[in-house]
């Protein structure tokens with residue numbers, strides 16, 4: 001397979017950007033911005049990845065508008081960066097070659113909810129919380145819950161997941177169909193509302209996880225779930241992260257249908273206590289949730305309790321009231337912000353890996369040892385039921401030695417996970433920062449196939465260039 005495909009598009013000139021700004025402003029008025037503050041907000045801001053703002057930000061309202069602007073950019077060979085809510089963590093929304101950021105946050109229509117089919121159709125700018133707010137009275141919910149209130153379009157683009165993935169899957173499992181604007185400006189629908197289909201290539205899954213490099217998702221058809229009859233949640237402390245992970249492995253291998261099983265190491269628990277005013281025991285902790293019928297939930301909890309007792313002598317504590325449960329999970333979702341409070345002023349380097357469940361305890365324990373030896377403050381949290389965990393080193397970005405030590409730590413973490421037949425990212429995605437790991441994970445031929453696909457769909461390399469695969 002032809003390995004190297006060279007980029008065909010030089011960075012757009014100032015004159016091109018100026019002409020484009022004039023043209024877009026004429027067509028779309030104040031939904032076009034070149035203000036420095038707005039442009040900066042649309043570059044990467046959440047970690048130490050350097051901010052690379054676009055030249056122009058455009059707030060789209062319809063699929064047709066997106067198509068119109070993509071055609072214009074294609075003609076002028078101007079890069080495009082799609083934008084949802086900007087919560088991605090690996091430099092995904094940076095514009096290294098400038099160009100136009102297409103912000104989809106105004107595309108907020110919930111187009112249809114088909115209660116009888118348990119699905120819905122939404123525009124890309126709807127956030128996961130907005131969708132659940134809309135669904136609550138219908139007894140339905142959308143289960144994918146990254147810590148941030150991300151847009152559904154952004155979640156499709158990063159193949160996101162969250163605390164519920166162990167039971168309900170990730171974005172790759174819940175998307176039925178997409179409307180996508182291709183790099184040529186053409187609008188395609190990738191599939192139907194049918195629950196399954198054998199009709200041709202799976203374009204839906206090609207787009208899921210493509211991080212805006214193959215097209216812009218404007219509408220999404222999603223599977224929904226009924227709100228379970230009974231929900232119960234609890235916490236269980238363990239003496240070490242390894243003991244907690246061993247309990248997770250046995251729980252999953254025993255087939256207990258956990259709805260959520262989340263690890264917090266003692267550093268993260270301390271951060272959460274300070275940030276969310278809780279008094280959780282400051283040792284490695286599992287946060288758990290069970291969904292089902294009253295009897296089913298009771299039985300699952302008892303079975304988990306028996307397994308946990310093999311690895312800890314600490315009690316399993318229930319959050320019985322719904323408000324206690326919500327407080328617990330809100331605290332879990334705020335773990336990122338809580339961790340930042342442990343070292344005010346430091347940069348956070350949130351990174352994630354995922355390994356087969358049988359390797360989880362080994363991978364987390366080795367990582368914990370690595371953190372202790374390197375002397376970093378780096379809390380661990382994880383959607384451990386899937387073998388997925390996050391480490392969040394807090395680093396003085398002005399100290400080159402600390403930065404180098406942190407980069408070396410992330411490098412060891414990724415290589416450790418890949419050596420255990422895992423992945424360099426379970427849910428955050430590749431963006432700019434993890435591109436260098438795709439070859440060790442997938443091999444040169446698979447990476448070249450990704451390049452061939454990218455080149456075939458985006459011959460002028462205008463769609464989120466400099467992400468996932470270098471051309």
Ligand SMILES: Cc1cc2nc3c(=O)[nH]c(=O)nc-3n(C[C@H](O)[C@H](O)[C@H](O)COP(=O)(O)OP(=O)(O)OC[C@H]3O[C@@H](n4cnc5c(N)ncnc54)[C@H](O)[C@@H]3O)c2cc1C
Nearest residue numbers: 084085086087088146147150151153154157161212217427
């Ligand atoms: C506090 C915190 C906690 C987090 N927890 C989790 C977690 O538990 N699980 C998880 O998976 N992630 C998590 N994340 C990461 C982040 O929330 C997800 O990656 C999310 O899916 C990004 O959505 P977004 O709308 O913010 O997308 P953006 O950041 O705006 O964009 C992300 C990528 O998708 C592309 N894109 C955006 N919209 C579209 C579109 N409509 N069409 C095509 N491409 C598009 C962008 O170009 C970019 O490459 C967390 C982030 C934070 C800050």
